Amino acid sequence: MKNLLKDFNEKDLKIFNHEFNNFLPKRIMDFHVHLWKKDFLNKDISEERQKANPFADPDIIDRFVFEDFETVANTLFPDKEYSGLFFGLPAKEVDLSKANKYVSDVCKDNGCHGLYIPEPGFDEIPDNFFGNGFVGFKPYPDLVDFETPSDFLKLDIDVSIFDFISKKVLEFSNEYGLILLIHIPRKGRLNDKRNIEELRKIGEKYKNIKVILAHAGRSYCYEDIRSGIQYIKNMENLYVDTAMINNFSVNKLLMEELGPERILYGSDLAVAALKGKNIDINNRHYFVTNTPKSWSLSSSEMNLDDFTFFIYEIIRAIKLASKELNLNKKQIEDIFYSNAHRIIKEISDKNSIFKK
Ligand SMILES: [Zn+2]
Numbered sequence: 001m002k003n004l005l006k007d008f009n010e011k012d013l014k015i016f017n018h019e020f021n022n023f024l025p026k027r028i029m030d031f032h033v034h035l036w037k038k039d040f041l042n043k044d045i046s047e048e049r050q051k052a053n054p055f056a057d058p059d060i061i062d063r064f065v066f067e068d069f070e071t072v073a074n075t076l077f078p079d080k081e082y083s084g085l086f087f088g089l090p091a092k093e094v095d096l097s098k099a100n101k102y103v104s105d106v107c108k109d110n111g112c113h114g115l116y117i118p119e120p121g122f123d124e125i126p127d128n129f130f131g132n133g134f135v136g137f138k139p140y141p142d143l144v145d146f147e148t149p150s151d152f153l154k155l156d157i158d159v160s161i162f163d164f165i166s167k168k169v170l171e172f173s174n175e176y177g178l179i180l181l182i183h184i185p186r187k188g189r190l191n192d193k194r195n196i197e198e199l200r201k202i203g204e205k206y207k208n209i210k211v212i213l214a215h216a217g218r219s220y221c222y223e224d225i226r227s228g229i230q231y232i233k234n235m236e237n238l239y240v241d242t243a244m245i246n247n248f249s250v251n252k253l254l255m256e257e258l259g260p261e262r263i264l265y266g267s268d269l270a271v272a273a274l275k276g277k278n279i280d281i282n283n284r285h286y287f288v289t290n291t292p293k294s295w296s297l298s299s300s301e302m303n304l305d306d307f308t309f310f311i312y313e314i315i316r317a318i319k320l321a322s323k324e325l326n327l328n329k330k331q332i333e334d335i336f337y338s339n340a341h342r343i344i345k346e347i348s349d350k351n352s353i354f355k356k
Contacts (some may be wrong), residue, residue, distance in 0.1 A: 001270045002059045004068055005075055007290065012308050016076065020312070023319050025333040026081060029340040032181075032214065032243035032266030033084035035106060037063045040088070040098040051294040054271045054287065055089060064270035066106045072273050076311060084269075085340065087115040090140030090183075100126070107133025113344050115181055120144050120164045125172055131355035135347040136179025136210070139165045159185050161198040174206035176351055179343065181241070183214045190217040190228025203235035210343055212264065216240035220278045220285035222249040233257045239339070241266035246278040246313040251321035260331040264340050265318065272311035 038061060050056045066086075073082035086106055088099025096117050103114040115138040116129070126132070144159045161182065173180050184199075186192045195217075202211060217240065219225035232238055240254055243266040254263055276289035276296060287296035290307040298304070322332055330338075 001064050001068060001273065002062050004071060004270075005273060007275050007307075008075055011306070012076070012312070013078075015308055015312055016078070019319065020315055021079065023332065024077075024080060024315070025329075025337050026079075027337045027341075028077065028080050028082045028265065029337050029344075030082065030084040030267050030269070031212075031241045031264040031340050033069060033086050033269045034089050035064055035066060035069065035086050035103060036089040036094070036099060037065060037102065040095050040102070041093045042095045043093050045091070045093050053091075054274075054293070054295050055091065057293060057295065060270055060274075066110065069269065072269060072311075076273075076309065083112060085113055085115065085135075085266075085344065087138040087181075088117050090117050090138060091142060096143075104132035104134065113348060115179060117143075118166065118169050120166065122166045123168050125168070128356045129354070130348070130351040135344050136173060136181065137165075137169050138181045138183075138214075139169060140183055141185035158187070161185065161195065161202070165202075170202065170206050170209070173209045175208070176347070177208040177210070178347060179210045179212060181212045181214050184217050189224050190219065190232070191224065196228060196231045199232055199238075200235060203232075203238060207236065210237050210239060210347075211235065212239040212241055214241055214266075215243050215268070216245055216250060216254055219250050220245060220247060221280040221283050222247060222253070223280075223283040224285075225250055225253060229253060229257045238262065239264055239343075242314055242318060242335075243268035244272065244278055244310065244314065246310070246317050247280055248317045248320040248324075251318050252324055255321055255325050255327065260322075260327055260334045261339060263335045264343075265315075265336045267311045267314055269311070272309065272314065274310055275307040276310055277307070277313045278310070 045056045050058065054060065069084060086103050088094060088103055096119060100116050107114045113135045114133050115136050116134045117138050120143050141159050141164050144163045184195050186195055217225060239262045240258065241264045245251065274289060276287055279286050279288055289296040289298045290304040292298040292300050318335065
């Protein structure tokens with residue numbers, strides 16, 4: 001990321017001290033962190049994609065390496081022990097073997113854990129999977145070969161979950177009780193019955209997999225999740241992460257329907273290190289940023305100096321919901337640390353015998 005945290009100022013520190021320092025537990029585990037270097041790209045990202053995808057933004061795509069993560073953690077969360085679950089940048093233009101290798105190097109050097117990004121046709125378990133620090137997979141619908149519409153902004157990745165999660169990924173994950181962090185496809189998100197059916201199928205057939213919905217099923221708006229949650233909440237081993245959710249009502253619903261024990265705090269760094277907020281207008285999600293971006297609502301005329309970081313808006317929306325529902329200290333610690341720690345530790349301890 002170019003000029004990482006360049007907009008950080010006194011006002012942000014005040015937010016941390018006044019709103020978050022006492023609310024957050026000492027230890028925090030961020031369940032959704034992308035790491036990459038620019039030379040992992042094996043082809044150029046088209047202009048359309050740069051315009052539509054925050055990660056492909058010229059200010060961001062440069063890199064977000066482990067040291068950048070540490071800078072964010074130390075600057076935005078002083079006095080906290082902020083750790084992460086890491087994975088590469090899942091995009092068609094990325095050499096996945098380089099992306100996965102980097103994550104495993106980071107994990108081995110720093111004693112942390114990561115998720116492996118599999119190709120849609122993934123058929124062979126890489127050597128020393130557990131020894132390389134992996135505790136599961138982060139498959140991604142974008143990696144499937146589908147026809148890209150001429151207007152990329154209208155993109156609806158209309159693929160099945162089984163198009164980008166291979167049988168091998170499912171079987172291996174089930175055998176070893178691994179994490180499967182799913183970014184659900186299709187425009188309708190959890191309002192698309194096919195997604196619900198496919199998730200339930202995974203839940204029924206592969207009971208040992210820890211199925212985690214990234215961005216709570218891409219539910220940035222309340223309407224994205226309001227009815228869909230009813231069909232999946234009884235799935236055992238279903239969890240959600242909070243990456244980029246800035247919406248208090250979504251968090252409140254998650255807490256009510258799943259309980260704090262199935263919610264995992266996640267940020268989606270590096271994008272979360274920009275200043276802005278995800279908003280919901282007429283049941284559609286929009287990014288708003290302090291500086292104009294082709295993928296966000298913004299203004300070059302207005303002075304938007306009072307914005308803070310997406311990552312703080314994520315925490316603020318969790319705090320609001322947890323206050324409304326009177327969650328206690330332990331439940332808050334569950335969301336920000338204990339759930340993630342428990343899941344990762346269980347997998348890592350159980351499979352440590354396979355480490356080389
Ligand atoms: Zn992400």
